[in-house]
Amino acid sequence: MFDQLSDRLQATLSEVRSRGKLSEADVDSAMREIRLALLEADVNFKVVKSFTATLKERCLGAEVLESLDPGQQVVKIVNEELTGLMGGTGSELAMSSSGPTVILMAGLQGSGKTTACAKLARFLRENGKKDVALAACDVYRPAAVDQLVTVGERVGAHVYQQGTDADPVEIAGWALDRAREERRDVLIVDTAGRLHIDQDLMEELAKIRKRVKPHDVLLVVDAMTGQDAVGVAESFAEAAEFDGVVMTKLDGDARGGAALSVKAVTGKPILFASTGEKLEAFDRFHPDRMASRILGMGDVLSLIEKAEQQIDEKQALDLEQKLKSNQFTLEDFLQQLKQVRKMGPLSSLLGMMPGMGAMKQLKNANVDESELDRVEAIILSMTPEERANPALIKGSRRKRIANGSGTKIQQVNQLVKQFDQMRKMMRHMASGKMPDAQQIAQMTGAAPRPKIRRR
Amino acid sequence: MVERLEHEVEAGSVAADGEAVRERLIEILAEVASTARAPIDLSGEPAVLLMVGVNGTGKTTTIGKIAWHLSKEFGLSVVLGAADTYRAAAAEQLAEWAERAGAELIRGEEGADPGSVAFDAVEAASARNADVVIVDTAGRLHTQSNLMDELAKVRRVITKQLPGAPHETLLSIDATTGQNGLRQAQLFAEAAEVDGVVLTKLDGTAKGGIVLAIAAELNIPVKLIGTGESLEDLRPFDPSDFANALLAE
Numbered sequence: 001m002f003d004q005l006s007d008r009l010q011a012t013l014s015e016v017r018s019r020g021k022l023s024e025a026d027v028d029s030a031m032r033e034i035r036l037a038l039l040e041a042d043v044n045f046k047v048v049k050s051f052t053a054t055l056k057e058r059c060l061g062a063e064v065l066e067s068l069d070p071g072q073q074v075v076k077i078v079n080e081e082l083t084g085l086m087g088g089t090g091s092e093l094a095m096s097s098s099g100p101t102v103i104l105m106a107g108l109q110g111s112g113k114t115t116a117c118a119k120l121a122r123f124l125r126e127n128g129k130k131d132v133a134l135a136a137c138d139v140y141r142p143a144a145v146d147q148l149v150t151v152g153e154r155v156g157a158h159v160y161q162q163g164t165d166a167d168p169v170e171i172a173g174w175a176l177d178r179a180r181e182e183r184r185d186v187l188i189v190d191t192a193g194r195l196h197i198d199q200d201l202m203e204e205l206a207k208i209r210k211r212v213k214p215h216d217v218l219l220v221v222d223a224m225t226g227q228d229a230v231g232v233a234e235s236f237a238e239a240a241e242f243d244g245v246v247m248t249k250l251d252g253d254a255r256g257g258a259a260l261s262v263k264a265v266t267g268k269p270i271l272f273a274s275t276g277e278k279l280e281a282f283d284r285f286h287p288d289r290m291a292s293r294i295l296g297m298g299d300v301l302s303l304i305e306k307a308e309q310q311i312d313e314k315q316a317l318d319l320e321q322k323l324k325s326n327q328f329t330l331e332d333f334l335q336q337l338k339q340v341r342k343m344g345p346l347s348s349l350l351g352m353m354p355g356m357g358a359m360k361q362l363k364n365a366n367v368d369e370s371e372l373d374r375v376e377a378i379i380l381s382m383t384p385e386e387r388a389n390p391a392l393i394k395g396s397r398r399k400r401i402a403n404g405s406g407t408k409i410q411q412v413n414q415l416v417k418q419f420d421q422m423r424k425m426m427r428h429m430a431s432g433k434m435p436d437a438q439q440i441a442q443m444t445g446a447a448p449r450p451k452i453r454r455r
Numbered sequence: 456m457v458e459r460l461e462h463e464v465e466a467g468s469v470a471a472d473g474e475a476v477r478e479r480l481i482e483i484l485a486e487v488a489s490t491a492r493a494p495i496d497l498s499g500e501p502a503v504l505l506m507v508g509v510n511g512t513g514k515t516t517t518i519g520k521i522a523w524h525l526s527k528e529f530g531l532s533v534v535l536g537a538a539d540t541y542r543a544a545a546a547e548q549l550a551e552w553a554e555r556a557g558a559e560l561i562r563g564e565e566g567a568d569p570g571s572v573a574f575d576a577v578e579a580a581s582a583r584n585a586d587v588v589i590v591d592t593a594g595r596l597h598t599q600s601n602l603m604d605e606l607a608k609v610r611r612v613i614t615k616q617l618p619g620a621p622h623e624t625l626l627s628i629d630a631t632t633g634q635n636g637l638r639q640a641q642l643f644a645e646a647a648e649v650d651g652v653v654l655t656k657l658d659g660t661a662k663g664g665i666v667l668a669i670a671a672e673l674n675i676p677v678k679l680i681g682t683g684e685s686l687e688d689l690r691p692f693d694p695s696d697f698a699n700a701l702l703a704e
Contacts, residue, residue, distance in 0.1 A: 040634065042633035042635075108656075109511075109513070109656065110511025110512060110513060110656070112511060142552060143551055144544075144548075146544035150543035150544055151543050196660070197659065222511065222631070224633060224635040225631050226634065226665070228631045228660055228661035231660050232659075232660070249511075251599075252596045252635065255633070258633070370600065370601055
């Protein structure tokens, strides 16, 4: 999401890096670049002004001018300021000490509240194993209740609803009573999307708030929102006094300036990030990781976490054995491919790897998910024997596989050939140590190889 | 646009006073916004409208409004195709709008192939001699190439069923969207040959200025604007009104 911004900052700062010492003119031109980039990224004008002012002050200060590597100092400062701008080291949801924790969700139409409710419910269940209930208080949007019931069931949350004829405030109060009776751990209250300038609906929101006394009020904000984000946030802060923000649709390529602005202008932290269509695509928002990602320093922590979630320890050991003894088959490859794909779209994974942000070539090369679909389809059209021993695949078998997967015979040939080459390479790698992220980055050219000093 | 204005003031064709400059700016903005201006094509038999856009931009609600206007104001018979087979309760949502607008609904099972629902909708409309069929699609981020491919496929399926269709492909853009709107329009246009934009949620405080970039750089005009959540809240796009609103406080 922040890719373009990080490219610009990196380009600006890589010049500074190479020159060693910083002059005031250098700092000014760097600030100019940063200002432009942030404005283009939809960051609010006021926020940009104060950010670059603070940044310049720190950059001109002694710590940079006298340090041995001012370029790296600037990077460090920008990183710190960006992290600070987006909320420090992350905040938590307030939890109830007795009775259900009540979370109220609010926001504009189409921001993603209902989906976020289900995702949050799932997240809480996964991470705290809580008994979660949802309250359907959007009685205006056609089929909103149906939607919440459906997604609620999918994540194993109980949905309290009274259809669309009851009053939202009453439904909320009734849902809270039920949640208490049934001893739920959490009650998440979904509300209708509303304009911050709609007095009646903002009053309704205030009434719902009064009725259920939430421990947390979350404002759901679409990451592609432009300058308007600040006005919306300020109005909702006044009317509903929200505690935190959920940013949605972060898997898009919107610059995401709204994220930076909302926090700066309202002082409220971004608590969660929704990063995809699936209900699992929901995480705590980590401002420090986001800042690193902006600067092209990669988001390795998120990547590792995702990988750990998918890769079973025992499976990993089995795999290593197979690679060493050359028993790695197309079936194994298919399993690996499925695991990697479960981690999320490859383009977003790439964005998380260190140094990838700076690789313009990689960025413009659209990672072709459909190519992986093809590979999966081809392997799935093979019999188990063929997957175990691709040497079997000749003549009529190739034709059968091509027909079965809707591909051409050349594509089947290509896969078998590439798999053979890959298997050789992996056996070679497995006989030594398994490469770490740094080594993979070097191999793919994403990170520079360490320089060899010549005497 | 600013450069152009500067030249005109320097050349003397615009008086160098605040009011004159402001008025001229509004004219220029309106001009840019009028690019490729054309009415919605309802000439097909049936006329096929395809609605596309990012999640949450107001596609389904807009379809309800269009259907209502066509049926109530022009007396046309309308069929709606619920080709959003991904989103929970999407068909139920469109069904509600169909009822309000007096249109017929064609739907499939949840998780069904969107192309097949689009196909069925166009087929049903042809068979019943309906005037218009409007096909809803699932919201999708333009960055998801597999979903954009799917959209292109839905379009092909429609064309196969009725050559020349879809006659009008509308992209919904939320007025609160920032610079990303241009990128959205670019990629949706590549996948689905967008004919026009519906600028939604203009009843808020956002002004939707990004449509000017979409008009100027992609030659895609705004055809309709959405101004609320009710059936009546749909209006044709007026470039002058839009330009004036852009500069209003």
